[in-house]
Amino acid sequence: xxxxxxxxxxxxxxxxxxxxxxxxxxxxxxxxxxxxxxxxxxxxxxxxxxxxxxxxxxxxxxxxxxxxxxxxxxxxxxxxxxxxxxxxxxxxxxxxxxxxxxxxxxxxxxxxxxxxxxxxxxxxxxxxxxxxxxxxxxxxxxxxxxxxxxxxxxxxxxxxxxxxxxxxxxxxxxxxxxxxxxxxxxxxxxxxxxxxxxxxxxxxxxxxxxxxxxxxxxxxxxxxxxxxxxxxxxxxxxxxxxxxxxxxxxxxxxxxxxxxxxxxxxxxxxxxxxxxxxxxxxxxxxxxxxxxxxxxxxxxxxxxxxxxx
Amino acid sequence: xxxxxxxxxxxxxxxxxxxxxxxxxxxxxxxxxxxxxxxxxxxxxxxxxxxxxxxxxxxxxxxxxxxxxxxxxxxxxxxxxxxxxxxxxxxxxxxxxxxxxxxxxxxxxxxxxxxxxxxxxxxxxxxxxxxxxxxxxxxxxxxxxxxxxxxxxxxxxxxxxxxxxxxxxxxxxxxxxxxxxxxxxxxxxxxxxxxxxxxxxxxxxxxxxxxxxxxxxxxxxxxxxxxxxxxxxxxxxxxxxxxxxxxxxxxxxxxxxxxxxxxxxxxxx
Numbered sequence: 001x002x003x004x005x006x007x008x009x010x011x012x013x014x015x016x017x018x019x020x021x022x023x024x025x026x027x028x029x030x031x032x033x034x035x036x037x038x039x040x041x042x043x044x045x046x047x048x049x050x051x052x053x054x055x056x057x058x059x060x061x062x063x064x065x066x067x068x069x070x071x072x073x074x075x076x077x078x079x080x081x082x083x084x085x086x087x088x089x090x091x092x093x094x095x096x097x098x099x100x101x102x103x104x105x106x107x108x109x110x111x112x113x114x115x116x117x118x119x120x121x122x123x124x125x126x127x128x129x130x131x132x133x134x135x136x137x138x139x140x141x142x143x144x145x146x147x148x149x150x151x152x153x154x155x156x157x158x159x160x161x162x163x164x165x166x167x168x169x170x171x172x173x174x175x176x177x178x179x180x181x182x183x184x185x186x187x188x189x190x191x192x193x194x195x196x197x198x199x200x201x202x203x204x205x206x207x208x209x210x211x212x213x214x215x216x217x218x219x220x221x222x223x224x225x226x227x228x229x230x231x232x233x234x235x236x237x238x239x240x241x242x243x244x245x246x247x248x249x250x251x252x253x254x255x256x257x258x259x260x261x262x263x264x265x266x267x268x269x270x271x272x273x274x275x276x277x278x279x280x281x282x283x284x285x286x287x288x289x290x291x292x293x294x295x296x297x298x299x300x301x302x303x304x305x306x307x308x309x
Numbered sequence: 310x311x312x313x314x315x316x317x318x319x320x321x322x323x324x325x326x327x328x329x330x331x332x333x334x335x336x337x338x339x340x341x342x343x344x345x346x347x348x349x350x351x352x353x354x355x356x357x358x359x360x361x362x363x364x365x366x367x368x369x370x371x372x373x374x375x376x377x378x379x380x381x382x383x384x385x386x387x388x389x390x391x392x393x394x395x396x397x398x399x400x401x402x403x404x405x406x407x408x409x410x411x412x413x414x415x416x417x418x419x420x421x422x423x424x425x426x427x428x429x430x431x432x433x434x435x436x437x438x439x440x441x442x443x444x445x446x447x448x449x450x451x452x453x454x455x456x457x458x459x460x461x462x463x464x465x466x467x468x469x470x471x472x473x474x475x476x477x478x479x480x481x482x483x484x485x486x487x488x489x490x491x492x493x494x495x496x497x498x499x500x501x502x503x504x505x506x507x508x509x510x511x512x513x514x515x516x517x518x519x520x521x522x523x524x525x526x527x528x529x530x531x532x533x534x535x536x537x538x539x540x541x542x543x544x545x546x547x548x549x550x551x552x553x554x555x556x557x558x559x560x561x562x563x564x565x566x567x568x569x570x571x572x573x574x575x576x577x578x
Binding site for chain 2: 047071076139141162163164169170173202203205206209213216217231
């Protein structure tokens with residue numbers, strides 16, 4: 001057994017974190033929240049990333065996107081703090097806060113929790129316009145295919161949250177394995193002499209060993225990444241096909257930034273995904289903030305929040 | 310006569326060299342294991358690894374290739390064994406080896422690195438039914454291995470730690486990749502390591518058990534594969550399967566290779 005135990009000895013050294021994606025805080029400098037009538041906030045605490053979006057009078061004003069910590073309430077607070085520092089907004093300036101995502105019930109300063117499915121549809125409707133009918137949300141630990149109407153209301157959805165294949169977490173694993181920064185994976189996956197076949201599209205653990213096998217067989221890293229992007233595309237396309245794809249087609253979530261996966265999904269579906277200038281990762285929080293706006297219009301502002309929340 | 314069995318697993322490669330012994334008056338042939346050998350292929354491809362493990366085993370036993378009457382291969386990479394006389398499935402090899410070691414065994418639970426499966430065997434060691442999961446790493450050894458890494462425990466410590474826990478914390482995640490994050494959250498929440506270890510092993514056991522139930526649980530039950538070394542897992546599996554005892558072979562990783570060597574020997578008669 002000595003050989004076995006040596007092989008399984010825990011490793012403690014700190015490795016560079018190739019999976020670490022760019023956290024971002026953005027403010028629309030052309031707007032001023034001080035002159036706005038209704039200020040609403042959406043907080044999306046996901047399994048991998050957390051976002052805070054602030055809308056003024058139903059328009060996107062600011063967002064902050066960062067990695068989820070090990071505690072949902074703190075992740076929610078930190079997400080808002082980023083926006084707060086940049087804009088001077090305090091919690092008691094907000095007329096309504098909606099929590100969404102996997103940790104939505106743990107947002108300490110929210111007035112209401114709404115599922116991320118409803119929020120992504122609403123956010124995509126804002127980002128892509130009211131022609132959006134099919135949304136693919138490729139999140140950190142799940143993948144959802146959503147149908148919605150012209151108002152961004154969900155009419156049907158399917159999701160995979162049991163398996164890391166086809167999720168952002170799976171992509172992080174490959175980025176780490178290949179030692180390629182996650183933002184470069186897409187471009188690298190096209191830098192190949194020939195498109196390889198897909199690795200296992202079912203299990204990330206198996207895909208990982210297959211990827212190592214490919215490297216041993218002389219594949220370039222880029223080619224392995226291409227094989228993985230292909231597998232991920234196959235996986236989500238099979239989910240999409242079960243629900244059907246109606247145009248316009250919009251992709252939200254972190255993987256929307258990975259052209260290596262997006263282009264391969266488009267190729268398989270024969271449909272182009274809509275383009276947007278807004279960060280695809282904030283779609284859920286944006287939808288939440290927009291729901292807040294509608295609620296304030298209907299029932300007036302909620303009780304101001306204590307600054308200490 | 311000497312025969313060889315090679316088990317080309319996804320993680321390790323095992324070889325067994327077997328010699329038949331004629332005992333006067335005995336109704337059946339007796340066999341003796343001449344040599345066992347295991348390697349981690351590391352950077353080698355499957356073909357090279359097969360050559361290496363076989364060559365090393367022969368050298369250690371002081372045998373030449375032409376002294377081996379027949380070589381059978383099994384496991385995920387069995388087709389890569391160029392020098393094999395024939396190959397058999399993991400089910401055939403696992404059932405044959407298990408029933409040879411424990412003639413009363415009828416249900417074989419085989420938990421390898423990347424696959425877990427339940428096999429139903431008859432009295433001659435032939436598989437009559439099996440259920441496995443080849444698509445997902447949950448319910449296989451690599452799941453436990455990944456979790457022990459997250460806990461920074463060796464596999465042995467991991468199993469022993471789980472035995473010290475009296476709690477049962479359910480794991481929500483089915484996927485190995487997600488479970489790893491769940492384990493990290495449990496660590497951050499200051500959950501004792503032994504409770505986390507038990508939660509993980511209970512989860513693997515319940516998934517393995519679900520597969521075995523599909524073929525039906527018939528006594529006696531034998532567990533083969535590297536997870537036999539994990540005492541915590543054996544305990545969790547016993548509980549999940551609701552059986553009083555599980556037979557555990559001495560050299561659990563070699564059972565399928567042994568089955569191969571036996572089948573190779575039987576093919577010569």
